[in-house]
Each structure stands twice: as C-alpha cells, then as structure tokens.
Amino acid sequence: MNCKTCQPLLSRSLDGLLVEAEQSDLENHLEACPACRKEWETQKKIQHLLHSLRDPMTARSVLPAVRLRLGDEEARRLWYDDLERLARRFVPVAAVLFLALSAFALFSTWNRLSRAPEIEWLVAQNGLEAVEPYSDLSEIVPEEPDGVPDSSIPIH
Amino acid sequence: MLEAGPDEHTLIERVQHGDAEAFEILVQTYEPRLLAFLAKTTGSPDMAEEVAQETLVKLFFKAHTFRFRCSLFTWICEIALHTFFDLRKQRRRWLKKHQVADLGEPCRAPDHSPGPAEKAERFEVDEIVRSAIAQLSPDHQMVILLREIQGASYDEIATVMNCSVGTIESRLFRARQKLRTILTPLLESHEL
Numbered sequence: 651m652n653c654k655t656c657q658p659l660l661s662r663s664l665d666g667l668l669v670e671a672e673q674s675d676l677e678n679h680l681e682a683c684p685a686c687r688k689e690w691e692t693q694k695k696i697q698h699l700l701h702s703l704r705d706p707m708t709a710r711s712v713l714p715a716v717r718l719r720l721g722d723e724e725a726r727r728l729w730y731d732d733l734e735r736l737a738r739r740f741v742p743v744a745a746v747l748f749l750a751l752s753a754f755a756l757f758s759t760w761n762r763l764s765r766a767p768e769i770e771w772l773v774a775q776n777g778l779e780a781v782e783p784y785s786d787l788s789e790i791v792p793e794e795p796d797g798v799p800d801s802s803i804p805i806h
Numbered sequence: 807m808l809e810a811g812p813d814e815h816t817l818i819e820r821v822q823h824g825d826a827e828a829f830e831i832l833v834q835t836y837e838p839r840l841l842a843f844l845a846k847t848t849g850s851p852d853m854a855e856e857v858a859q860e861t862l863v864k865l866f867f868k869a870h871t872f873r874f875r876c877s878l879f880t881w882i883c884e885i886a887l888h889t890f891f892d893l894r895k896q897r898r899r900w901l902k903k904h905q906v907a908d909l910g911e912p913c914r915a916p917d918h919s920p921g922p923a924e925k926a927e928r929f930e931v932d933e934i935v936r937s938a939i940a941q942l943s944p945d946h947q948m949v950i951l952l953r954e955i956q957g958a959s960y961d962e963i964a965t966v967m968n969c970s971v972g973t974i975e976s977r978l979f980r981a982r983q984k985l986r987t988i989l990t991p992l993l994e995s996h997e998l
Contacts, residue, residue, distance in 0.1 A: 657979070657983075658975075658976075658979050661975070661978055661979040661982050662975065664982070665953070665960070665978075667960070689986070692986055692990065692993060693982060693986060695993055696982065696985055696986060696989055696993075697954065699931065699935050699989070700935065700950070700954040700955065701954060703846045703847075703849075703932055703935060703936070703955065704846070704928065704932060705842045705845040705846050706845055706849060706850070706851060706929075706932075710841075710851070710855060711837060712837065712841070712855050712858045712859040712862065713830070713833055713834070713837065713862075715859050716833065716859055716862045716863060717830075719859065719863045720826070720863060720866055723863060723867065727867070
C-alpha cells in the first residue's frame with residue numbers, strides 16, 4: 651500500500667467499512683508513514699467534532715404550526731386542482747381550434763396561389779389590364795393651387 | 807432496510823392516502839429527533855423550527871413518493887436538508903440585498919456545560935464546524951450531515967440521493983478532505 655491508495659481507505663475506515671485484511675494493511679501503512687498517520691488523526695478529530703456538535707435548543711413542538719399550514723396548503727392545493735382540471739378540459743378544445751384555424755389558413759393561401767395563373771390567363775384572354783394600386787394620393791385627391799388638399803371633399 | 811415495524815408501515819401507507827390522524831402520530835414520533843437533528847445542523851433553534859415546520863408540511867404532501875427503500879427518518883432528513891439549504895440561500899440573499907451582516911442567532915437555551923468560558927469556547931468551536939460544513943457544496947454537505955449527524959448508512963444515503971454507493975463513498979472522501987483543509991487552522995489553534 652502507498653499513500654495514494656491509503657487516502658480513500660481512511661475515509662472508509664472512519665465509517666468502519668474496511669474488511670479485516672484492508673484494515674490490517676492500512677494499519678501497517680499508518681505505522682510506517684507519519685504523513686498518513688497525521689492525516690488519519692486529523693480525520694478522527696474532525697469526525698469527533700462533527701459527532702459532538704451540540705443541540706442548542708429546548709424542544710418546542712411545531713405540530714400546531716404544521717396543522718395550520720396544512721389547512722392553508724390544502725385549500726391552496728384544492729384551488730390549484732380546480733384550475734388544473736379546468737385547464738385539462740379546455741386544452742384539447744383549444745388545440746383542436748388552433749389546428750382547425752391553421753388548416754383553414756393554409757388551405758386559403760394554397761387556394762389563392764393555385765388560382766393566380768388562372769386569373770392571369772383570364773386577364774390576357776379578355777384584353778384586360780391588371781389594376782395597379784394608387785401609388786400617390788394626389789391622383790385621387792385634387793389639390794388646391796397652393797398644395798393644400800381641398801377641404802370640401804370629406805375624407806373618411 | 808426499513809427500520810419501521812409493521813405498525814409504522816401501515817401508518818406511512820395511511821399518510822400516503824392523506825390520513826391526517828396517521829400523519830399526526832408520525833409527527834409525534836419523529837418530531838423530537840428531527841428537531842434535534844436540525845438544531846445540531848443549523849445551530850439555531852429558530853431556524854430548526856422553521857425548517858422542521860416546512861419539512862413536515864412537505865412530508866404530508868410528498869408521502870406518496872416514499873418507496874420504503876430506506877428508513878423514513880433518513881428520507882425526512884433529506885427533505886429537511888434540502889429545505890434548510892433553500893431557506894439559508896434565501897436568507898443570505900435577503901441579507902445581501904439589505905446589506906445586513908449575518909450575525910447568526912443566539913442560542914435560546916445553551917447546553918449545560920461546566921463553566922461559562924468552556925461553554926463559550928465549545929459554542930465557538932461548534933459554530934466554526936458548522937460554517938466549515940456550509941462552505942462545502944450542497945451534495946457534500948448532504949452526505950456529511952446524513953452520515954455523521956444522522957448516522958445513515960451508505961446504502962440509505964445512496965437511495966435518498968438517487969446515486970450509487972460508490973458515488974457516496976467518493977463524495978464522503980472529498981467532503982472530508984475539504985473539511986480537513988478548512989478546519990486545520992481550528993484544530994491547530996484550539997489544540998483539539
């Protein structure tokens with residue numbers, strides 16, 4: 651056994667988990683190695699400190715407070731349960747509605763796109779011109795000579 | 807592995823079905839041990855009571871998740887430690903936000919030790935040991951406290967922490983190494 655293999659064994663030995671052969675190997679190493687022996691003593695002291703931590707309090711039951719808390723928690727949980735039940739009922743309906751709306755939107759887009767060449771063909775056949783949108787409002791709203799729009803024309 | 811007798815087993819099952827009366831019997835059985843464990847761990851009576859209260863409420867609502875693979879008390883201690891870590895984190899955050907120094911809490915009823923000087927010194931040593939534990943990572947704190955204060959076996963710690971016994975062994979080894987590094991000045995100065 652060397653110092654490196656000895657270290658993990660120290661921890662297990664503190665918990666009394668070494669088999670007889672391991673314990674005897676460890677003890678032989680500790681006899682021969684002052685550094686590991688010091689480490690072992692330090693670990694034993696720390697374990698003693700942990701075991702001798704004192705309980706600084708007088709017993710005071712928390713049961714009455716727990717009873718009160720349980721009542722409050724129960725009411726809160728019941729409210730959450732109601733909410734959850736409601737959500738569980740409405741989530742599938744909302745999902746179906748969402749899917750239906752998405753399908754409708756997809757279908758109408760596809761329909762419009764698939765009919766575009768047909769409309770172009772009709773326009774060409776009938777010698778019609780495609781209607782361009784007005785790019786400038788001045789084309790439809792007559793202006794006063796000084797550039798102010800005619801106020802007699804109601805603008806909705 | 808369960809230490810509980812058949813009566814306790816039945817009690818736990820009743821609590822799992824929401825039986826408040828069975829829960830009260832369980833609380834009366836475990837409360838003193840839980841308070842003692844928490845008082846040793848936190849070093850503060852008020853914190854111990856707050857954590858115990860929170861733990862017992864959680865116990866009632868989480869009882870259905872208990873699978874009888876470790877002792878009930880070890881499982882309760884695990885819940886209590888998680889609760890304590892959370893509360894301590896919240897408290898530190900609050901103190902930092904309001905720029906208040908954490909002065910700790912005085913002991914409500916200090917231990918009966920021979921003289922005031924010795925009592926004060928033991929109190930100081932205990933506080934140093936607790937603050938050393940608090941410097942470890944939550945996993946390392948958990949294994950050290952469950953092993954050294956609660957006295958849980960490696961198997962039980964592995965069960966409540968959802969990991970292998972090998973992992974627990976390695977965490978304990980590392981936690982002890984870190985504690986040694988932190989506590990060496992104390993051991994030298996106090997000649998313990």
